[in-house]
Amino acid sequence: MAIHAPEGTRDLLPDEALFWERFKRTAAEVFGRYGYVPIDTPIIELTELFVRGIGEATDVVGKEMFTAISGANLAMLLDGGTIKGKSRLSLRPEGTAGVVRAVVQHDLVPQGAPPAKLMYAGPMFRAERPQRGRQRQFNQVGIECLGADDPTVDAEAIIMLMRFYDAMGMPADAMRLLVNSMGCETCRPAYRDAVRAYMEQHADALCDDCHRRIDTNPLRAFDCKNEGCAAVMADAPKITDHLCEDCQAHYQQVKALLDGAGLSYIEDPALVRGLDYYTRTVFEVQVDNGKRSQSAIGGGGRYDKLAEEVGGRPTPGFGFALGYERTMLALQEVGVAFPQVCRCDVFVACVDEAARDRAFAVVQSLRDAGVRSDMDHQQRSLKSQFKLADKLGVRFVVVLGPDELAAGKALVRDMGAHTETPVRLDGLACEMQALISR
Numbered sequence: 001m002a003i004h005a006p007e008g009t010r011d012l013l014p015d016e017a018l019f020w021e022r023f024k025r026t027a028a029e030v031f032g033r034y035g036y037v038p039i040d041t042p043i044i045e046l047t048e049l050f051v052r053g054i055g056e057a058t059d060v061v062g063k064e065m066f067t068a069i070s071g072a073n074l075a076m077l078l079d080g081g082t083i084k085g086k087s088r089l090s091l092r093p094e095g096t097a098g099v100v101r102a103v104v105q106h107d108l109v110p111q112g113a114p115p116a117k118l119m120y121a122g123p124m125f126r127a128e129r130p131q132r133g134r135q136r137q138f139n140q141v142g143i144e145c146l147g148a149d150d151p152t153v154d155a156e157a158i159i160m161l162m163r164f165y166d167a168m169g170m171p172a173d174a175m176r177l178l179v180n181s182m183g184c185e186t187c188r189p190a191y192r193d194a195v196r197a198y199m200e201q202h203a204d205a206l207c208d209d210c211h212r213r214i215d216t217n218p219l220r221a222f223d224c225k226n227e228g229c230a231a232v233m234a235d236a237p238k239i240t241d242h243l244c245e246d247c248q249a250h251y252q253q254v255k256a257l258l259d260g261a262g263l264s265y266i267e268d269p270a271l272v273r274g275l276d277y278y279t280r281t282v283f284e285v286q287v288d289n290g291k292r293s294q295s296a297i298g299g300g301g302r303y304d305k306l307a308e309e310v311g312g313r314p315t316p317g318f319g320f321a322l323g324y325e326r327t328m329l330a331l332q333e334v335g336v337a338f339p340q341v342c343r344c345d346v347f348v349a350c351v352d353e354a355a356r357d358r359a360f361a362v363v364q365s366l367r368d369a370g371v372r373s374d375m376d377h378q379q380r381s382l383k384s385q386f387k388l389a390d391k392l393g394v395r396f397v398v399v400l401g402p403d404e405l406a407a408g409k410a411l412v413r414d415m416g417a418h419t420e421t422p423v424r425l426d427g428l429a430c431e432m433q434a435l436i437s438r
């Protein structure tokens, strides 16, 4: 039986792979205008990074990580006890922890330095139950800004993300922007206790998972998909009523900057996002796709304690990630299609076998001159070479026949205009460059 790609993964075939390239290029172009530069960190990290950074009680770390023990094989695992000294490695479930680890490890934000503005793109891995828009391997583009806690960082990043969606052709009215503040270490513990007390009062109406969350991570109950839990949590205490003065002021300033930029947003006090590291601003961009659990196309927030969690000095940070696949599905819903792939501009056809070697040399010289060109590799007749050229969508076919070659020429057929012009072979590359750029 033919082998298939693993469940929850997708092949990006050429049309889509080109779209993904455009997606990353657009992100780099938009984010570059705000001073962001690329960083590329490993896809595998020590498991401990995610446990310490994201938190063991989160779904992402507690249930969804692909973890292996380096150098250990199954027999050793079954044997037990023989894996001492081996490190536990996990495929990254998100990008922030790795980037913050790299910033700390390489001291990218020394004392007094301006903030590091970093962007990344690549695959993330979560062992979730696969469904449309929810995969085990998916692609994200994200940014992290480390070294400043000013509300301007939060606001400009949110504005920048909305500009990116706009640049990709996503209409503003097809999305909603939700914002909230999660408070800080001063105000959140008391808020968490208030939610815990509230949940204890309503314990009978909560699912088993939320029962456990009362002790481990009560705020996560806001994300529960169970309808009973959602009804209970709708009346839970609101973080915005429990923010300390500094967090309140920070949140007000972020909102004022968004207002000033003319961005519309919804304040959602139940937006807590799935990871432990967030402090203060959190936000999410959602679309209506009938699936509440897959409606988020991007989101992020502030994480002022994460650098310390991974062993660095206090370094405030803000970041977001957008899911490529979900954004792509949302773009398709509004009619943005993958552009048709045009592999090359020129096809070099040979009239007979004798011209094949010349065709090989001509196509090389065109490529060396920067002209995207191709030839037949299957000994086709001239007629089927033309059919192939048509299928490839080339604009010009260069025909090499015995008469033309004897005169040091080729016949250039314009496939759109249906005209044929003899061109000298020694000037062919220049002529083709000129024709293509016309």
Ligand code: AMP
Pocket (backbone or CB within 6 Å): 094, 126, 128, 133, 134, 135, 136, 137, 138, 140, 274, 296, 297, 298, 299, 300, 321, 322, 323, 324, 325, 326, 327
């Ligand atoms: P998160 O790190 O969970 O905030 O995810 C950021 C973005 O990545 C989300 O808004 C989604 O668009 C996307 N995403 C998260 N998990 C998945 C998944 N399992 N499959 C596809 N996209 C995902």
